[in-house]
Amino acid sequence: MKFSPLVDELIQSLKCLPGVGPKSAQRMAFQLLERDRKAGSKLADSLGKAMSEVGHCQSCRTFTEETYCPICVSTKRGHSSVICVVETPADVLAIEAGGHFSGRYFVLLGHLSPLDGVGPDELGLALLETHLASGEVTELILATNPTVEGDATAHYIADMAKNHELAVSRIAHGVPVGGELEYVDSTTLALSFNGRLPI
Amino acid sequence: MKFSPLVDELIQSLKCLPGVGPKSAQRMAFQLLERDRKAGSKLADSLGKAMSEVGHCQSCRTFTEETYCPICVSTKRGHSSVICVVETPADVLAIEAGGHFSGRYFVLLGHLSPLDGVGPDELGLALLETHLASGEVTELILATNPTVEGDATAHYIADMAKNHELAVSRIAHGVPVGGELEYVDSTTLALSFNGRLPI
Ligand SMILES: [Zn+2]
Ligand SMILES: [Zn+2]
Numbered sequence: 001m002k003f004s005p006l007v008d009e010l011i012q013s014l015k016c017l018p019g020v021g022p023k024s025a026q027r028m029a030f031q032l033l034e035r036d037r038k039a040g041s042k043l044a045d046s047l048g049k050a051m052s053e054v055g056h057c058q059s060c061r062t063f064t065e066e067t068y069c070p071i072c073v074s075t076k077r078g079h080s081s082v083i084c085v086v087e088t089p090a091d092v093l094a095i096e097a098g099g100h101f102s103g104r105y106f107v108l109l110g111h112l113s114p115l116d117g118v119g120p121d122e123l124g125l126a127l128l129e130t131h132l133a134s135g136e137v138t139e140l141i142l143a144t145n146p147t148v149e150g151d152a153t154a155h156y157i158a159d160m161a162k163n164h165e166l167a168v169s170r171i172a173h174g175v176p177v178g179g180e181l182e183y184v185d186s187t188t189l190a191l192s193f194n195g196r197l198p199i
Numbered sequence: 200m201k202f203s204p205l206v207d208e209l210i211q212s213l214k215c216l217p218g219v220g221p222k223s224a225q226r227m228a229f230q231l232l233e234r235d236r237k238a239g240s241k242l243a244d245s246l247g248k249a250m251s252e253v254g255h256c257q258s259c260r261t262f263t264e265e266t267y268c269p270i271c272v273s274t275k276r277g278h279s280s281v282i283c284v285v286e287t288p289a290d291v292l293a294i295e296a297g298g299h300f301s302g303r304y305f306v307l308l309g310h311l312s313p314l315d316g317v318g319p320d321e322l323g324l325a326l327l328e329t330h331l332a333s334g335e336v337t338e339l340i341l342a343t344n345p346t347v348e349g350d351a352t353a354h355y356i357a358d359m360a361k362n363h364e365l366a367v368s369r370i371a372h373g374v375p376v377g378g379e380l381e382y383v384d385s386t387t388l389a390l391s392f393n394g395r396l397p398i
Binding site for chain 2: 014030041046051070
């Protein structure tokens, strides 16, 4: 016996959220229905609006509902000579939270993955090429993930950049500050030895 | 620097879901935006509809968008002589999943909690009283939670039922089947001794 079509549908739909299984979907639906319908309606509104109105910045490809994102329109950073290339908008947020980088970004929205049909086109590399060709950019920092695909993507872009006069670098990977050597995985440890600097 | 007003608002709104903090809210928002806008829009729809259209069954108070829930309108169960009283709609689902109970329910939508302003009115006890007074009901099973408040609520309702000719019972609490005695908490163990039956 079904409970109620609308409640069942809500529980089903909540399962599209990452990490939400049938049990938590039910708990979420009941909590909103029992205790917080106002917040539930607000979530429905912002979700609907975000899904239909949020697009990608025409310059850096991060999420925005405008033509250009706030960083790309800012007079300070929008035409910065330094571009940091990342895989996802979440990476932009993480770097912004650090507050040490004051250039602009280019968001690939993925990494090269031929088997999944993700090539240079899907990553917007033609758009990145127009930035490099504009003559505005003097430095390209490759901050893709330290994975096989992220490395391959970084190397592909570094090759692309060779046609332009640019400093190209890859962010350092190694033991995180505050991390204990003994708990760091061996790949990270190897990277941290390879990237050692004189003191 | 804010990311994008609509994305920020979506992340804020997602935090109304139980168990969702800032990090998972961000992960949910980005996953929907990057990979599954269709599912996100569907969730927005079902959420909006459920929040505004789902009400309570006029007979048993569980969630439904109709006047009466499917159990209460069913010819087999709607006028059953056995009513099981539970605290929440989730309890109804749990008991239905078991498939052993074929009577009808009465959902309190809470338990007596004078300090939070939850009294007999909030639990719909006047409606329960009309069911008891109808003469249709011969048995009342109290399945509120085995907590101080759940017990107090069960006793209150048992007192109420004394004015009618009814068998009133409380569901048994004890060691769960398949559970190991050694891992069962002491209160449950005490309940299971008090409720012992001859074999
Ligand atoms: Zn941008
Ligand atoms: Zn009902």
